[in-house]
Amino acid sequence: MMLASELALAGIDIVVLERRPSQDLLGSRAGGLQSRAIELLDQRGIADRFLAEGKIAQAASFASVVLDISDFPTRHPYALGLWQNHIERILAGWVRDLNVRIEYSHDVMAFAQDDSGVQVELTDGRSMRADYLVGCDGGRSLIRVFAGIDFPGWEATVSNLIAEVEVTEETPKGVRHDATGIHGLQVMEDGRTVRIVTTERQLGPATEPTLDDLKQALMSVYGTDFGVHHPTLISRFTDSTRQAAAYRDRRVLLAGDSAHVHSPAGGQGLTLGFQDAVNLGWKLAQVVRRTSPDRLLDTYHAERHPAGRRMLRYTMAQTAMMRPDDHVEALRETVAQLCRMDGPRRLLGGLVSGLDTHYDLGEGHPQLGRRMPDLDIRLDGGLVRVFSLMHDARPLLVNLGEPGAIDIAGWSDRVKLVDGRFDGVWEMPVMGAVATPGAVLVRPDGHVAWVGEGTLTGLDDALTRWFGAALPN
Numbered sequence: 001m002m003l004a005s006e007l008a009l010a011g012i013d014i015v016v017l018e019r020r021p022s023q024d025l026l027g028s029r030a031g032g033l034q035s036r037a038i039e040l041l042d043q044r045g046i047a048d049r050f051l052a053e054g055k056i057a058q059a060a061s062f063a064s065v066v067l068d069i070s071d072f073p074t075r076h077p078y079a080l081g082l083w084q085n086h087i088e089r090i091l092a093g094w095v096r097d098l099n100v101r102i103e104y105s106h107d108v109m110a111f112a113q114d115d116s117g118v119q120v121e122l123t124d125g126r127s128m129r130a131d132y133l134v135g136c137d138g139g140r141s142l143i144r145v146f147a148g149i150d151f152p153g154w155e156a157t158v159s160n161l162i163a164e165v166e167v168t169e170e171t172p173k174g175v176r177h178d179a180t181g182i183h184g185l186q187v188m189e190d191g192r193t194v195r196i197v198t199t200e201r202q203l204g205p206a207t208e209p210t211l212d213d214l215k216q217a218l219m220s221v222y223g224t225d226f227g228v229h230h231p232t233l234i235s236r237f238t239d240s241t242r243q244a245a246a247y248r249d250r251r252v253l254l255a256g257d258s259a260h261v262h263s264p265a266g267g268q269g270l271t272l273g274f275q276d277a278v279n280l281g282w283k284l285a286q287v288v289r290r291t292s293p294d295r296l297l298d299t300y301h302a303e304r305h306p307a308g309r310r311m312l313r314y315t316m317a318q319t320a321m322m323r324p325d326d327h328v329e330a331l332r333e334t335v336a337q338l339c340r341m342d343g344p345r346r347l348l349g350g351l352v353s354g355l356d357t358h359y360d361l362g363e364g365h366p367q368l369g370r371r372m373p374d375l376d377i378r379l380d381g382g383l384v385r386v387f388s389l390m391h392d393a394r395p396l397l398v399n400l401g402e403p404g405a406i407d408i409a410g411w412s413d414r415v416k417l418v419d420g421r422f423d424g425v426w427e428m429p430v431m432g433a434v435a436t437p438g439a440v441l442v443r444p445d446g447h448v449a450w451v452g453e454g455t456l457t458g459l460d461d462a463l464t465r466w467f468g469a470a471l472p473n
């Protein structure tokens with residue numbers, strides 16, 4: 001849905017095919033969004049819809065230490081606790097506002113691509129044709145399998161049961177650590193349903209768990225099964241970690257869990273997927289509109305694959321740190337001491353929050369390839385937030401130098417140019433204060449594609465590279 005909204009903002013005709021009969025989600029799934037995902041929503045002017053329904057908290061962590069990012073230079077120096085079923089509901093409202101078609105009960109069975117497009121076959125015998133197909137179909141992605149894209153990685157070492165059930169006995173509060181791992185029960189917002197996450201003694205099978213499996217697991221940890229009944233969800237998740245070898249095969253692309261799966265420890269799933277979507281959306285739109293050559297789509301893999309890999313390594317380290325083993329316990333204590341120091345806190349806080357995501361766009365100012373901060377800039381006599389200039393998902397060139405000194409006539413149909421002033425200190429997460437640029441070219445995903453430091457050297461190249469050739473005079 002995040003990708004759909006980006007494409008819709010760019011005026012592309014799209015359809016979302018969803019196997020589920022409605023937007024309703026079985027179980028509540030992910031618990032929230034990291035700081036960068038909130039920023040991405042803010043760039044589109046819809047963060048408040050999510051913030052109004054959730055709870056903000058310091059949730060980035062490593063080695064059981066909370067990495068407090070409240071001093072980071074962002075308007076959202078926290079994570080948002082909001083269950084995925086609510087996140088999906090609010091997102092669905094947003095895509096409806098943008099007139100995106102979501103076709104429920106549309107189960108994709110197969111596809112075939114040729115030089116001009118992709119033919120998509122549904123299980124009910126219907127078929128559809130599109131210029132491009134993006135597999136946002138989760139960790140067991142059929143699109144990835146059909147595209148023949150490898151999914152290398154690491155097998156699971158531990159499995160957890162997750163359930164949402166009713167109980168007949170009172171449940172203990174908080175998290176329990178034992179020789180098997182971590183276990184927790186939490187009464188949900190309806191006051192009746194209890195969410196259970198428990199580590200299994202042995203790695204569970206690939207089949208779906210039953211209520212009996214859950215009862216046995218609870219008995220072995222708590223000595224009672226709390227009279228669990230009426231499950232709305234019983235599922236199993238593991239720390240299996242895999243990443244698609246390629247995020248693109250010609251006219252087929254992958255985003256979200258179809259491109260990467262990992263342990264939920266660290267709460268990265270949705271934030272990674274949001275970043276994929278926002279990186280891909282504008283590129284795909286420009287290629288479909290033919291303002292950019294097809295090779296622009298290769299930068300999607302080039303940027304998002306390393307970013308995904310880095311996060312996968314973090315989730316692997318996070319899971320390893322949680323192992324119930326005396327040696328790991330000793331390691332955790334040692335690393336925890338480091339995490340309480342300012343340098344490691346900043347470094348890891350930048351990683352977990354997604355705020356230090358950096359695409360390698362070459363040498364230059366530290367801001368190049370990193371997220372544009374949401375500065376207050378002085379524009380036409382008033383203060384304006386940079387993110388408020390990005391709601392329409394168009395490229396933005398902010399000139400902070402001599403007003404009128406930049407002319408981008410050849411790209412004025414695509415790139416918004418503003419002359420502003422910034423009087424504060426330009427600060428970045430992890431790095432701290434950096435020299436204020438004279439001008440910055442910001443891509444629709446919020447990453448900086450060019451920095452002017454007193455001259456316009458490289459600006460035309462950057463505009464052409466990212467947004468296509470200049471229109472003739």
Ligand SMILES: Cc1cc2nc3c(=O)[nH]c(=O)nc-3n(C[C@H](O)[C@H](O)[C@H](O)COP(=O)(O)OP(=O)(O)OC[C@H]3O[C@@H](n4cnc5c(N)ncnc54)[C@H](O)[C@@H]3O)c2cc1C
Nearest residue numbers: 018019030031107108137138256257264267268269270271
């Ligand atoms: C217990 C648990 C806790 C988690 N906690 C967090 C957390 O705190 N924070 C976080 O960020 N992430 C968390 N995650 C991960 C998060 O839920 C996933 O990363 C996220 O759902 C991935 O989104 P997605 O859109 O890529 O895929 P999915 O949410 O899996 O969506 C894929 C969609 O594609 C549809 N589909 C699949 N195949 C087809 C087909 N052939 N035809 C049509 N439709 C199809 C499915 O019905 C589904 O709606 C958690 C996951 C679990 C299991």
